[in-house]
Amino acid sequence: MIEVRHVKKTYGKKQNKFVALDDVNFTIPDGASVAILGKSGSGKSTLMHAMSGLDRPEEGEVVIDGENILKLKAKAVDKFRATKMSFIFQSFFVQANETCYDNVSLPLEIARVPKRERRAKVQKALDAVELSDKIKSKARNLSGGQKQRLAIARAIVNEPTILFADEPTGNLDSTTGEVIENLLFDYNKKNGTTLIIVTHDPDLAKKCDMQLFIKDGKIASQVNEQKKPKVTKIPVSSRRAQ
Amino acid sequence: MRRRDIVRRAGRSLRQAKARTLLTSLAIAVGAFTLTISIAAGEGSRQYADKLIGSNINPQALFIVKDKSVFEGSQTSTGVTEYDEDTITGHAAMGQQNVKQLTQADIDTLTKRSDLEAVQPIYNISMKYFQVQGVDKKYVAELSTYNDGVRSDTVAGSLPPLEKQINDTEVVVPESFGKTLGMSAADMVGKKITIVLERAASAPTNQQIQEILMTEGTAGLSKLTTGETKTVTYTISAVTKQASTSLTAQTEMLVANSQAKQLYDFMKSGTNTYQQYTGVTARAKSDFKPEDVKASLEKAGFGARTAKDLQNLLFTIVNILQGIVTGFGVLALFASVFGIINTQYISVLERTQQIGLMKALGMRSKDVAKLFRYEAAWIGFLGGAIGAGIAWGLGTWLNPWIMEQLSLGDGNYLLIFQPIPIALLIVALMIVAVVAGYFPARKAAKLDPIEALRTE
Known part of the structure; x- marks a missing residue:
């Protein structure tokens, strides 16, 4: 469960002061898929950064599985991100010069997964995105859709409990975008991973269990989809050793 | 991140920028070359002086x-x-x-x-x-x-x-x-x-x-x-x-x-x-x-005065000459330090997104700094190995000619290369490179992942 309580974030000082997040409150249940919607500059990205511990709001709490990550030390937050969270970006951010294997292996290395366990995990992640035949290819030789699939493989390889996706289909055509969407939602349903998508695409948002509309740093409205998804929930504690 | 993985990734980053890595290394190689020659000449002169005194006095x-x-x-x-x-x-x-x-x-x-x-x-x-x-x-x-x-x-x-x-x-x-x-x-x-x-x-x-x-x-x-x-x-x-x-x-x-x-x-x-x-x-x-x-x-x-005093007197002269050559080597090295700093700064700028991504994925700032320091160490190692290798090869090749020119007598080589001092030199160069890479590494470590990953 992710609880966001009274989060406030401001940029700049004095007359240049800009409130990016203003007393934001909401709760996301485990295994839910959430869309954060809003225009550019509405604060949706800032909210994602605050929830992932990349950014530190001045006020409020972000409680994940009972722990306020804003109170944790930098080292602990890093460990939290390395083991429990993952990211997918609009611009993929795959390392073009590296092979698919090395791209996917990076989060495992960061999380200090022993080398002998890595290959199987990388293989499994690439299988999930149907890129196992590209394991030795350089990422630069992949198409846009393949790159984003590679990014998904990198995001799911360490079996995170929360998956952040920042405009995951923003740079893709609609057909490819749909493939990526399906991959993300399938993974969310199958593994009970909480999926948080930052987007300004209402169609994508409609597929989520929950929609948060952000305007001027505030939650303008929160929509919970009528039909609650049947999630085969696996308890977090038993799913992950760390 | 495990040290071995960081070292491996550092090496890979350098291989991906081969020309730049090589050119930066060559700057250090000039220093390494001079220092290797200086060490070899010092060793050669000392052995020669020893021989001189041993056989004459x-x-x-x-x-x-x-x-x-x-x-x-x-x-x-x-x-x-x-x-x-x-x-x-x-x-x-x-x-x-x-x-x-x-x-x-x-x-x-x-x-x-x-x-x-x-x-x-x-x-x-x-x-x-x-x-x-x-x-x-x-x-x-x-x-x-x-x-x-x-x-x-x-x-x-x-x-x-x-x-x-x-x-x-x-x-x-x-x-x-x-x-x-x-x-x-x-x-x-x-x-x-x-x-x-x-x-x-x-x-x-x-x-x-x-x-x-x-x-x-x-x-x-x-x-x-x-x-x-x-x-x-x-x-x-x-x-x-x-x-x-x-x-x-x-x-x-x-x-x-x-x-x-x-x-x-x-x-x-x-x-x-x-x-x-x-x-x-x-x-x-x-x-x-x-x-x-x-x-x-x-x-x-x-x-x-003992025979040893005479030997020490000769050694003093050798040491002074060696000091001068070493001085030039250190100067060359000093210049190469700025080369490393420059290269590493450019590398940090070029790889802003990569650094941002690694940090977003939970890589610690300390490890990011390490990654860049190890890259610097690799450059130092490469430069040292190239410089010492060329010096060794060239010295060995030229030794007979030098011997003839200085009429040192058969088997008295001026340049004597020994693996241990050269290995120590390379380690020292790696340390120098790491020190030079300190500021770029710190810049990388302090990079804000949010800024780094902003694409607009």
Whole structure:
């Protein structure tokens, strides 16, 4: 469960002061898929950064599985991100010069997964995105859709409990975008991973269990989809050793 | 992140920017090259000096003087010395100093010591002229004692083994004499040399002049003021080689110790320095350490130099030369440091997104800094290996040529490459590179992932 309580974030000082997040409150249940919607500059990205511990709001709490990550030390937050969270970006951010294997292996290395366990995990992640035949290819030789699939493989390889996706289909055509969407939602349903998508695409948002509309740093409205998804929930504690 | 993974990723990043990595490394390689040559030349020179001394000087040999200032040089002398009747005053205009002489009593003391043997005063004799059999012209040269503690190489003739004197009828001349005399070394051997010495007349007093004029007339006076001459004849038994492995001065003719003493006494008799000597050579007995004997001699008021002191003197020269070369190497290295800083800064800028991503994925700032420091270390390693490798290869290839140019003698290489100092040099270069990479690494570590990942 992710609880966001009274989060406030401001940029700049004095007359240049800009409130990016203003007393934001909401709760996301485990295994839910959430869309954060809003225009550019509405604060949706800032909210994602605050929830992932990349950014530190001045006020409020972000409680994940009972722990306020804003109170944790930098080292602990890093460990939290390395083991429990993952990211997918609009611009993929795959390392073009590296092979698919090395791209996917990076989060495992960061999380200090022993080398002998890595290959199987990388293989499994690439299988999930149907890129196992590209394991030795350089990422630069992949198409846009393949790159984003590679990014998904990198995001799911360490079996995170929360998956952040920042405009995951923003740079893709609609057909490819749909493939990526399906991959993300399938993974969310199958593994009970909480999926948080930052987007300004209402169609994508409609597929989520929950929609948060952000305007001027505030939650303008929160929509919970009528039909609650049947999630085969696996308890977090038993799913992950760390 | 595990260290091994960071090192691996660092290496991979460098391979992806091959040209830049190589060029940056080459800057360090210049420094590494110079330093490797400097280390190799230092080692080579030291081994050469060792060989030189080992093969020429008995390690037990000692050079003993009364006046320690002989060793100290002008830097330490105050310019004022206490008057002593045993001190001879050199010509100030010639830059000579007052040197306290060893008296016969001192020689006796030294000879009686239980830790010394072969105590021999050094006789420096100035001749009037000498003539070689078959040559009409008259020449002048230095005449000194044959030192049986140092063995020279010969071009012609033969020398007795170490610690054995030449015969009383023999003289040893250096190779350089042949050029002036117009004779080959082989021709010189067996030739007779006639040496004429002249003892300076003592300056007569007015009363003496009057007396001699009264009794013997002007002939007597001229006899009194011209002094006395002595003529001796020797046979050339050997011609010594002007070799670089020889330490002795190569411009003196050398006669047996007993002969030198006779000639020296002749020259000095009637003067106030009769039976006084500037220095003596001696050997520490085999069960005494020369250093201990030296210390004990110094306590007894003498000055002494051991073979090791001479070696240290040579080493000092080698060290100074090596220091100069090392200085240039360090300068080159200093310049390359800025190259590393520049390259790494550019690398950080280029890889802003990669750094942002790694941080977003939970990589610690410390590990990001490490990644860049290890890249710098790799550059240092590569530069060191390239520079040292080229130096090694080139040095090994050029060694025979250098040996020939400097006429060092067979097997005496100037550049001696040893793996351990070179390995240490490379490690040092890696450390230098890491230090140079500190600021870029810190910049990478401090990078804000949110800023780094902003794409708009």
